[in-house]
Amino acid sequence: xxxxxxxxxxxxxxxxxxxxxxxxxxxxxxxxxxxxxxxxxxxxxxxxxxxxxxxxxxxxxxxxxxxxxxxxxxxxxxxxxxxxxxxxxxxxxxxxxxxxxxxxxxxxxxxxxxxxxxxxxxxxxxxxxxxxxxxxxxxxxxxxxxxxxxxxxxxxxxxxxxxxxxxxxxxxxxxxxxxxxxxxxxxxxxxxxxxxxxxxxxxxxxxxxxxxxxxxxxxxxxxxxxxxxxxxxxxxxxxxxxxxxxxxxxxxxxxxxxxxxxxxxxxxxxxxxxxxxxxxxxxxxxxxxxxxxxxxxxxxxxxxxxxxxxxxxxxxxxxxxxxxxxxxxxxxxxxxxxxxxxxxxxxxxxxxxxxxxxxxxxxxxxxxxxxxxxxxxxxxxxxxxx
Numbered sequence: 001x002x003x004x005x006x007x008x009x010x011x012x013x014x015x016x017x018x019x020x021x022x023x024x025x026x027x028x029x030x031x032x033x034x035x036x037x038x039x040x041x042x043x044x045x046x047x048x049x050x051x052x053x054x055x056x057x058x059x060x061x062x063x064x065x066x067x068x069x070x071x072x073x074x075x076x077x078x079x080x081x082x083x084x085x086x087x088x089x090x091x092x093x094x095x096x097x098x099x100x101x102x103x104x105x106x107x108x109x110x111x112x113x114x115x116x117x118x119x120x121x122x123x124x125x126x127x128x129x130x131x132x133x134x135x136x137x138x139x140x141x142x143x144x145x146x147x148x149x150x151x152x153x154x155x156x157x158x159x160x161x162x163x164x165x166x167x168x169x170x171x172x173x174x175x176x177x178x179x180x181x182x183x184x185x186x187x188x189x190x191x192x193x194x195x196x197x198x199x200x201x202x203x204x205x206x207x208x209x210x211x212x213x214x215x216x217x218x219x220x221x222x223x224x225x226x227x228x229x230x231x232x233x234x235x236x237x238x239x240x241x242x243x244x245x246x247x248x249x250x251x252x253x254x255x256x257x258x259x260x261x262x263x264x265x266x267x268x269x270x271x272x273x274x275x276x277x278x279x280x281x282x283x284x285x286x287x288x289x290x291x292x293x294x295x296x297x298x299x300x301x302x303x304x305x306x307x308x309x310x311x312x313x314x315x316x317x318x319x320x321x322x323x324x325x326x327x328x329x330x331x332x333x334x335x336x337x338x339x340x341x342x343x344x345x346x347x348x349x350x351x352x353x354x355x356x357x358x359x360x361x362x363x364x365x366x367x368x369x370x371x372x373x374x375x376x377x378x379x380x381x382x383x384x385x386x
Contacts, residue, residue, distance in 0.1 A: 016217075016232035017268045021369045023362040025351030031344040035354040037070075038279045040256040041188030041209030043132075043155055045279070046070025047340055048355060049326065050258065052218070052283035053136035053160065054301060055079040055091060056294030056313075060125045065291045065322050067131035074134040074158055074281075075123065076301070077145040082119035083112040088293070094313065095297040102313045103303060110304035114141060120148050127152055136160045139168070139176040150186050156210075158190045162223055162302060162310065163215060165194070166202035182207040193260055195236035200243040200257075210256040212281065213240045217262025219284035220300040223310040233262045234275055241276020241359070265335035266342020273343070274350070274361040285336065288316035289325050333383050 002010040038048040049071040051058050059081065063073035080087040090109055097105040119135070126133040134156035137145035142159050149157045159178065168175040182189050191203045192212025200211050213236050216224035224230040231239075241257050248254045259277035263269050269280050287298035296319070300311015320337060324330075328338025335342055352358035370384055377383040 012235075014232045014235035015365065016234055017262065017271050018370060019232070019365060019367045020234055020271060020363045021366040022271060022274055022346060022350055023364055024349045025361070027351040029348045029351055029353055031341075031348040033353065034344050034347050036340060036343060036347070038256070038355050040156065040190065040258075040279070043072075043188045043209075045072055045132075047326065048273070048277075048279040048343075049339070050074060050134075050279055050281040051286050052260070052281050052301075053077070053079070053134075053158065054220075054283050054287070054298060055081075055087075056094075056220075056298035057283055057286045057292050059087065059091075059293035060122060062286070062289075062291045062293055062322070063126045063133050064129050064131045066286075067126075067133065069323060069326055071326070072132050072134055072156065074136050074156070075119075075126075077119055077135040077137045077148075078114055078141060080109065081122040082114055082116070083110070085118070087122075091293050092295075094299065095295055097313075099313075102299075103309050106299060106303050106313070107306060107309070111306075116144060116148060119145070120152065123148065123152050123154065127154070132156075134158055139164065139178075142176060142181055146181065146185060154187055156188050156190060157185055158192075158210075158212070159208075160190075160192055160212060163193060163199075163229075164191055164203070165199050166206050178203075179206040190256070190258060192258070194240065195231040197239040197243045200240040201247060204243060204247045204255045208255065210258050210279075211240060211244070212258045212260040213237050213277070214260035214262060214281075218260075218300065219264075220298050220314045221261065221302070221311050222300065223302065226308065226310045233259060233272065237272055237275040237277050244276070266339045267335050267346065269339055270343050270346035270350075270358070271363070273355060273358045274363055276359050278355060278359075284314060284316055285325065285339070286322070287314075289320055289322040291322045 047070040051073040053074040053076040058073045066073045080090045084090045132155040136158040188209045190210030191208040194200050195215050216230035256278040258279045259272040260281040284298050299313040303311035326340050330337035347358050350361040374384050
């Protein structure tokens with residue numbers, strides 16, 4: 001739907017997770033009979049959860065723990081693990097930095113040069129324990145990091161930046177030929193981030209098996225304020241999923257849509273999948289777990305930008321295990337724990353037995369539904385009134 005916002009300007013209205021609500025089906029399903037597994041090319045996952053390539057989340061211990069639970073962690077290929085002999089000490093420096101100085105501290109830390117041998121060492125430690133692992137790279141270092149990923153037989157390679165397009169114009173040398181890079185990959189690949197049908201369709205045509213959706217929705221990201229750029233996740237996921245469906249109809253190849261960022265609860269995850277996502281990528285929710293690298297702190301991937309930081313450090317107040325976050329039991333009434341259980345129950349009442357069926361669940365536009373009948377909760381600061 002387009003609205004007139006001024007003379008000669010008609011823009012679409014876009015929606016976020018809090019603007020919609022899922023509609024129960026006429027047929028319900030026993031949650032125990034559901035399948036929440038997903039796939040990305042030849043890669044299969046028991047749960048549709050990926051961990052963001054953030055240094056406050058993923059290190060060796062976290063990657064192993066999430067893989068053992070059925071998910072997949074993406075290591076930041078250009079993070080502290082590829083710059084320092086002891087990345088845990090560096091992460092602690094960021095956690096300990098005063099709030100008013102943290103951006104300068106992060107900038108200083110990430111000025112150290114990329115050392116491919118350190119990245120390879122970290123990835124080897126994870127693979128040595130027999131677990132799945134992925135690595136991310138920006139377009140600038142994508143070829144170098146892909147070579148490392150292939151030598152170690154990683155499970156997924158991700159080319160990721162704030163915004164990635166199949167066509168990039170520059171007067172500074174030759175841009176990355178994304179299609180050529182992905183043709184040479186010997187493992188499943190994902191590319192992102194994007195938020196529009198057109199950009200997603202072109203990324204799919206490069207040969208990626210997955211496309212990441214989201215610009216600026218993460219708790220530690222400030223891109224939407226700094227650049228004024230972004231599309232609310234509900235609309236972005238629906239548009240990218242439409243590109244996936246059209247691409248599949250034309251080629252017979254199905255590309256996975258990964259909703260990246262902006263999900264705080266099991267309800268948000270269920271909505272993301274109902275909008276068309278095949279999996280979700282979480283950062284700050286995972287940063288709250290005891291296994292996370294940042295010990296409760298997380299920071300945006302673009303916080304270290306030397307000229308224009310587009311992220312910040314955030315403190316995640318909870319102290320729970322990764323298993324409790326994903327499988328429960330939940331100790332709060334906020335929907336921020338037992339994420340897999342919440343997804344299962346949402347699918348059950350929507351009548352969906354697997355992820356693809358959940359993508360056809362009905363929803364309504366209902367921005368006030370969270371406040372309906374909740375006056376006492378708001379007045380007392382409990383439940384949905386927090």
